[in-house]
Amino acid sequence: MIPCRGRVEVGPLRLERGGELPQVELAFETWGRWDPQRKNAVLICHALTGDAHVAAHDPQDRPGWWEAAVGPGKPIDTRRWFVLCSNVLGGCYGSTGPASPVTSGDPSSRWGGRFPTITVRDMVHAQRRLLDALGIDRLALVVGGSLGGMQALEWAVTYPDRVEAAAVLAAPPAASPHAIAWNEVQRQAIFTDPAWQGGDYPPDRPPRRGLALARMLAMTTYRGRDEWEARFGRDEVPPGTDPVAARAGDYATAPRPGVPAEFFRFQIESYLHYQGEKLVRRFDAATYVTLTRAMDLHDVGRGRGGLKGAAERVRARVYVLSISSDLLYPVEEQRRLVRALRRAGKDVTWHVWRAPWGHDSFLVDGAGVARRVMEWLDEPGAAAAGPREGAAVAVGEGRP
Amino acid sequence: MIPCRGRVEVGPLRLERGGELPQVELAFETWGRWDPQRKNAVLICHALTGDAHVAAHDPQDRPGWWEAAVGPGKPIDTRRWFVLCSNVLGGCYGSTGPASPVTSGDPSSRWGGRFPTITVRDMVHAQRRLLDALGIDRLALVVGGSLGGMQALEWAVTYPDRVEAAAVLAAPPAASPHAIAWNEVQRQAIFTDPAWQGGDYPPDRPPRRGLALARMLAMTTYRGRDEWEARFGRDEVPPGTDPVAARAGDYATAPRPGVPAEFFRFQIESYLHYQGEKLVRRFDAATYVTLTRAMDLHDVGRGRGGLKGAAERVRARVYVLSISSDLLYPVEEQRRLVRALRRAGKDVTWHVWRAPWGHDSFLVDGAGVARRVMEWLDEPGAAAAGPREGAAVAVGEGRP
The missing domain is CATH 3.40.50.1820 (Alpha/Beta hydrolase fold, catalytic domain)
Structure with missing residues (x-):
């Protein structure tokens, strides 16, 4: 049995x-x-x-x-x-x-x-x-x-x-070369995160941002154009409703002289960030590197x-x-x-x-x-x- | 005149x-x-x-x-x-x-x-x-x-x-949402580089790695599948001939117990790295962020x-x-x-x-x-x- x-x-x-x-x-x-x-x-x-x-x-x-x-x-x-x-x-x-x-x-x-x-x-x-x-x-x-x-x-x-x-x-x-290229950019996203440390990161301090970024790119190759057009189109996230965005601490947060503070994100972006954060909670970065490489070598x-x-x-x-x-x-x-x-x-x-x-x-x-x-x-x-x-x-x- | x-x-x-x-x-x-x-x-x-x-x-x-x-x-x-x-x-x-x-x-x-x-x-x-x-x-x-x-x-x-x-x-x-998504991943690549510093990097210490990474991804959306298939296919870089690769200090450099040291790169990867490095020498990262955003808003x-x-x-x-x-x-x-x-x-x-x-x-x-x-x-x-x-x-x- x-x-x-x-x-x-x-x-x-x-x-x-x-x-x-x-x-x-x-x-x-x-x-x-x-x-x-x-x-x-x-x-x-x-x-x-x-x-x-x-x-x-x-x-x-x-x-x-x-x-x-x-x-x-x-x-x-x-x-x-x-x-x-x-x-x-x-x-x-x-x-x-x-x-x-x-x-x-x-x-x-x-x-x-x-x-x-x-x-x-x-x-x-x-x-x-x-x-x-x-x-x-x-x-x-x-x-x-x-x-x-x-x-x-x-x-x-x-x-x-x-x-x-x-x-x-x-x-x-x-x-294909295109598939290899997308995988390589994803790996480089992980390597660009200083937390990568040549792959010797402690399990509790993984290269979260790099892995999330890799996943964000991967999602653009996994899903359909028409699907995204119908599902997200050019819709924007209503201000103040995107906690992921608020945490990202990126281009919207710097004060701009003479210009009103603006936080702005498209729904498709919010979706990508969400998918990135979701994967980081359940997957290991070095594993991601190893398996994408195996796919390239297929x-x-x-x-x-x-x-x-x-x-x-x-x-x-x-x-x-x-x-x-x-x-x-x-x-x-x-x-x-x-x-x-x-x-x-x-x-x-x-x-x-x-x-x-x-x-x-x-x-x-x-x-x-x-x-x-x-x-x-x-x-x-x-x-x-x-x-x-x-x-x-x-x-x-x-x-x- | x-x-x-x-x-x-x-x-x-x-x-x-x-x-x-x-x-x-x-x-x-x-x-x-x-x-x-x-x-x-x-x-x-x-x-x-x-x-x-x-x-x-x-x-x-x-x-x-x-x-x-x-x-x-x-x-x-x-x-x-x-x-x-x-x-x-x-x-x-x-x-x-x-x-x-x-x-x-x-x-x-x-x-x-x-x-x-x-x-x-x-x-x-x-x-x-x-x-x-x-x-x-x-x-x-x-x-x-x-x-x-x-x-x-x-x-x-x-x-x-x-x-x-x-x-x-x-x-x-x-x-389109797909075009926005690809731009957003490129911007996030720049933001993930610690040298970005919220966009306040000194001109002589720009987020080179992040911008190169953005360009690498961009190239995958700029060129043709058939072109890359014909031009690069699955060809590999002969060992020791890729100076960009040697500088990248990534997954191939760590010694692996019981496994022969290997550096390996596909031609398409070498091409992407080359394109990334080339852009970094002539373009500004914050400009890249600004102009891709303008494209999203088009x-x-x-x-x-x-x-x-x-x-x-x-x-x-x-x-x-x-x-x-x-x-x-x-x-x-x-x-x-x-x-x-x-x-x-x-x-x-x-x-x-x-x-x-x-x-x-x-x-x-x-x-x-x-x-x-x-x-x-x-x-x-x-x-x-x-x-x-x-x-x-x-x-x-x-x-x-």
């Missing part, structure tokens, strides 16, 4: 870019029951700031980040499927990462900025060991969005014999003869979801992946989803996305038809 | 958002000769970090930011046209702005972060006074890209009797019954250029402007230019853009035909 929460030691782990992590633990959560006969395991891979808590385990439990997608009677129905999610290698929610002690049991020996460079492939290797430890020899489905989608894709390529189906949501075959074709070589390794059926309003990983990038898989003769289904919420759409409408994935999972053979209409969403472009 | 370089006092100036600037000077440059009979004045408005130096005045002079566009025999032919450009109000290239002394002649009394909030409309009011001072009563053309395009549009709406033609390049009728319909009301005021012929790869002000935003002008019965021509360099395309191919503008200027009546083919570029979408 696999527990619904746990932590397993899976190290030491040799890393793709050199070096070794002497001790690696992965924190995980599970839902439903593993049935070795039916091989009913669904591995969910979380995104950059996610954790293993995909959904509540009971009505008293706090909701998870994909609450609408996973549970009894929900799209990923835990009466039928055994669902597993682990906090990613390098994460700060229980797995080994920059916030972990270098020496087990000695919290003063934090990795911080010294944590080695890891890749999405390292994450998948660590996850594979976790599955071994739990006795799960085969995945009916591996699914994830964004960084989670990169992992799902790496799973299908790295361990083709262990994956029956992979759903890659809003993730590219390799990080290139499923590396060392495999490029995307073509990677595609040829796949044996799983593959579902690819593009989001029409995704600024971070635009439709064109998944098109390349789909093309490569088709040319390699693989069973691939591609949906281009006209959703307004940008990259985050897979989180905003978790139920809708998961429903589409599970419908696809239950309909083998529908793939060759190419792009098709989903239940609740209109599908537009979709020719690879 | 108007000199080819000069500075004119145009203040005091009451500001749109309240308060007054007691002394306002605008620095300007001119090319060609003003002919009061032919009314041959072309006003060029520069973008965020530009200056009045559009082009060299003679072969020994340094090149300007639109060198390929302006000069004898060039698209904006200075044998025929009298060309004028002034450093924008709030700028740091000779006009009154945050880097100017509060009290004339006392450099220790710098405005810095206390400079009042200004708007694009204020910029245009100041420019109008400059034209008055120079005796230029009418503009044959006002043209600009980005912040310069916002000014060109404001000119046509604010002073309809003084503008015969306006060319609005890669600029929206109002700043809304040509404010106080005029919205975009519709603004469009109705226009008497000039209007040329609107959209750039297909523009991430900052996407095509859709100019479509709104063009629609409003057409509905108001105005003479408007819209080109959607399939250029790969993103928002900056109007700078990258200055000659091509200026040629199209001047061809349009010489062909009155062609407007009603709607989007048309340019000489050197393919035109795609263009239905408002």
Whole structure:
């Protein structure tokens, strides 16, 4: 019997870019029951700031980040499927990462900025060991969005014999220069905060401002243009109603000779500041640096003869979801992946989803996305038809 | 005879958002000769970090930011046209702005972060006074890209009797929430640098790192996806060849136990750092804050019954250029402007230019853009035909 929460030691782990992590633990959560006969395991891979808590385990439990997608009677129905999610290698929610002690049991020996460079492939290797430890020899489905989608894709390529189906949501075959650029600016925002101290900040004095700034930038790449236009437009914050702004101590506070004191902020700015402050309360800055770097290094074709070589390794059926309003990983990038898989003769289904919420759409409408994935999972053979209409969403472009 | 370089006092100036600037000077440059009979004045408005130096005045002079566009025999032919450009109000290239002394002649009394909030409309009011001072009563053309395009549009709406033609390049009728968000993150990058000191930094100790970071982010919104894909892709900087990187003192420098020291940077990252450092050597941080704020506040319909009301005021012929790869002000935003002008019965021509360099395309191919503008200027009546083919570029979408 696999527990619904746990932590397993899976190290030491040799890393793709050199070096070794002497001790690696992965924190995980599970839902439903593993049935070795039916091989009913669904591995969910979380995104950059996610954790293993995909959904509540009971009505008293706090909701998870994909609450609408996973549970009894929900799209990923835990009466039928055994669902597993682990906090990613390098994460700060229980797995080994920059916030972990270098020496087990000695919290003063934090990795911080010294944590080695890891890749999405390292994450998948660590996850594979976790599955071994739990006795799960085969995945009916591996699914994830964004960084989670990169992992799902790496799973299908790295361990083709262990994956029956992979759903890659809003993730590219390799990080584009634009995606790298946005990540680099975010890291530099953290480094510019004097509290960063080369990554050796004490846990109670983290580079809050830098991390908040990174998150603010990230949000501009996660959300949709039309969504923000409709939701915020050019609305202003009524004076005196924005406590975050009042604390920020910025350009509005200096007295100006001859000019009336003014505090002014657009709603969109207030929203960004709120999102920045929210992340700082729950996430570690060095972890943010480590995981964004892993995303930059994501290139499923590396060392495999490029995307073509990677595609040829796949044996799983593959579902690819593009989001029409995704600024971070635009439709064109998944098109390349789909093309490569088709040319390699693989069973691939591609949906281009006209959703307004940008990259985050897979989180905003978790139920809708998961429903589409599970419908696809239950309909083998529908793939060759190419792009098709989903239940609740209109599908537009979709020719690879 | 108007000199080819000069500075004119145009203040005091009451500001749109309240308060007054007691002394306002605008620095300007001119090319060609003003002919009061032919009314041959072309006003060029520069973008965020530009200056009045559009082009060299003679072969020994340094090149300007639109060198390929302006000069004898060039698209904006200075044998025929009298060309004028002034450093924008709030700028740091000779006009009154945050880097100017509060009290004339006392450099220790710098405005810095206390400079009042200004708007694009204020910029245009100041420019109008400059034209008055120079005796230029009418503009044959006002043209600009980005912040310069916002000014060109404001000119046509604010002073309809003084503008015969306006060319609005890669600029929206109002700043979108996404554009505001990107500007706000850039300002916060400056504020996060401890050297900012509320805007009261000494001129020799500016917030270099914050301003560089702001510029790095800005570059991600100025350039094209396909351009970066082709130019940088996922190429890495060969070790030891990136002096900017070596100075940055960031995540790669800390020794990592058990892991080989690694310095690693993608070419796109090196490019961003280079661009950041380059701007810091030539631009002032408080000016950057002031001008980005003015861009956020750009809304040509404010106080005029919205975009519709603004469009109705226009008497000039209007040329609107959209750039297909523009991430900052996407095509859709100019479509709104063009629609409003057409509905108001105005003479408007819209080109959607399939250029790969993103928002900056109007700078990258200055000659091509200026040629199209001047061809349009010489062909009155062609407007009603709607989007048309340019000489050197393919035109795609263009239905408002």
